[in-house]
Amino acid sequence: MPHTSLSTAVSASATDHLLATDPCSRPYVERYALIDTHTHFDEAVFVQDRDVQIRQASDAGVQHLVLVGYLRRYFDRMWQTQAQINTFNYPGLSQQEVSKPLQAHVALGLHPVYIDEHTVDDLQVMTDGLNQRNDIIAIGEIGLDTFTPQLKLPEVLAKQQRYFIAQLDMAVSHELPVLLHIRKAHAETLKILKQHPYDAHRLGGIAHSFSGGEQEAKAFVALGFRLGVTGQVTNPNAKKLRRALTAAVQQYGLSCLVIETDCPDMLPVMCQPDLSMTAANNLETSHSQPTRNTPANLPHVLATLSELFDIALADLAEQLWRNSCEALKVQWDYTASH
Numbered sequence: 001m002p003h004t005s006l007s008t009a010v011s012a013s014a015t016d017h018l019l020a021t022d023p024c025s026r027p028y029v030e031r032y033a034l035i036d037t038h039t040h041f042d043e044a045v046f047v048q049d050r051d052v053q054i055r056q057a058s059d060a061g062v063q064h065l066v067l068v069g070y071l072r073r074y075f076d077r078m079w080q081t082q083a084q085i086n087t088f089n090y091p092g093l094s095q096q097e098v099s100k101p102l103q104a105h106v107a108l109g110l111h112p113v114y115i116d117e118h119t120v121d122d123l124q125v126m127t128d129g130l131n132q133r134n135d136i137i138a139i140g141e142i143g144l145d146t147f148t149p150q151l152k153l154p155e156v157l158a159k160q161q162r163y164f165i166a167q168l169d170m171a172v173s174h175e176l177p178v179l180l181h182i183r184k185a186h187a188e189t190l191k192i193l194k195q196h197p198y199d200a201h202r203l204g205g206i207a208h209s210f211s212g213g214e215q216e217a218k219a220f221v222a223l224g225f226r227l228g229v230t231g232q233v234t235n236p237n238a239k240k241l242r243r244a245l246t247a248a249v250q251q252y253g254l255s256c257l258v259i260e261t262d263c264p265d266m267l268p269v270m271c272q273p274d275l276s277m278t279a280a281n282n283l284e285t286s287h288s289q290p291t292r293n294t295p296a297n298l299p300h301v302l303a304t305l306s307e308l309f310d311i312a313l314a315d316l317a318e319q320l321w322r323n324s325c326e327a328l329k330v331q332w333d334y335t336a337s338h
């Protein structure tokens with residue numbers, strides 16, 4: 001199994017038992033309170049069974065999640081999803097069993113990858129939303145992305161920069177944290193952040209699904225950002241990522257990390273279809289295997305970090321909770337294992 005080493009860090013017997021039936025089962029028996037700081041749980045892939053997924057997330061200890069914006073046309077879908085989650089009544093469970101129901105929060109933002117689609121009208125919609133509502137938790141996801149040749153074109157990158165700065169301005173005027181999306185553009189992003197009045201030490205903020213190197217990781221933390229860690233870290237081959245996180249933690253301590261699923265993306269490695277089995281049987285098998293990440297898989301990120309940094313699950317869960325509250329500038333009470 002790809003995560004045999006993980007099993008040794010947690011309760012081995014319980015883990016083996018759980019894994020025997022479902023490789024995606026929680027990697028420990030306890031239930032730790034968790035915050036999923038970055039999700040796209042409003043995506044269409046969850047329409048069919050979101051109620052089941054809400055229940056499983058709650059069961060896995062996830063008490064808060066952030067629905068993160070990327071295109072204006074989906075802003076309404078986020079509010080609807082938030083309402084569905086926050087009014088969910090957990091059929092069949094007593095009030096005591098659901099003492100901490102899952103709570104959803106909305107961040108509005110225009111994502112750099114979709115830069116061609118954004119208009120000044122969309123920025124206005126965000127400004128109006130921020131002026132009219134007081135329940136927008138953050139601005140995001142925003143940032144720079146030069147992953148493809150198209151995104152790297154000078155005029156495209158210039159538009160990305162304009163929209164990034166315009167949204168940083170909103171964060172400053174509304175005193176909200178930002179959720180950063182940065183891919184192959186860490187130096188450019190740092191340059192903008194250093195010149196902008198946005199102060200992450202004061203307003204919080206997360207470099208979501210962090211993918212930079214060691215120096216970049218430390219540079220974002222030095223500016224006051226937390227590094228968002230996804231299921232990517234569960235892959236033992238994610239050496240660059242693990243080195244970057246380790247370097248940041250060595251210098252700044254565990255307070256620089258938060259966790260996220262980024263669902264439906266970033267499926268933890270232990271939840272991915274077993275390709276060797278697929279080859280041994282037939283291709284049909286792969287279609288029935290899960291390929292969609294969900295908030296209920298967040299414990300795998302906790303368990304991997306617990307092993308990587310040699311810290312007890314309970315202590316790490318509490319630390320990450322505190323970090324998330326500081327990054328999002330909220331005051332949510334932590335309940336120990338429940």
Ligand SMILES: [Zn+2]
Pocket residue numbers: 038039040068141262
């Ligand atoms: Zn995202």
